[in-house]
Amino acid sequence: MNENSAIAANLVEVERLIAASAAAAGRDPAGVTLVAVSKTHPQSAVREALAAGHRIFGENRVQEAAEKFPALRADFPDLRLHLIGPLQTNKVRDAVQLFDVIETVDRPRLRDALAREAVHAGRDIAVMVQVNTGEEPQKAGILPADADAFIETCRAAGGLALRGLMCIPPVGEEPAMHFALLAEMAKRHGLEQLSMGMSADFEIAIRLGATHVRVGTAIFGHRPPP
């Protein structure tokens, strides 16, 4: 089976659903950015999406992105890549070279390492703060109780361009309350960007204010089990 042949059609369909959800919520569809999550899928699948005109991608591991994306970026300089998975401080330098946006800032040590790296790179680094809205012990993200203070320290940190907030609701829970909590938090801090919603729930996320939806399966097909 060649799932790649379906990628262009899937992109059209997901973009159509995004536009419809935005319109239904009285929002401008241009205010919702589709981050196509290509993790575990081969470089050829990303090329298929690029050929279809898509330019914004998400990966969750630095090593995998390093294997797939430098060659693609050479061919498509307007490609943009978001890191959507946990980042270890010893991989910060690589991450800053590979990614345009780090969506998963969630602890002081990482914040500080990124701020230091910004000085080294000679530019501000675009980041989002990941909030563990479900307070799941095994999941990354700053706990809601600590988020307000952490968000302010990220905003104040030199070298970080804080764009907004990101969350991954617990599997099997109604995501709407998590999206609403994140939206409320962003509003409180005057942050414009909200990265929330995946294949199963991006339409709900858009209704609740998502500016970035991270969609993998609905575009690239199923991933092999981890």
Ligand SMILES: *Cc1c(COP(=O)(O)O)cnc(C)c1O
């Ligand atoms: C894998 C992943 C996605 C995409 O999930 P799908 O259900 O395949 O759309 C979105 N966000 C994060 C953080 C992910 O790790």
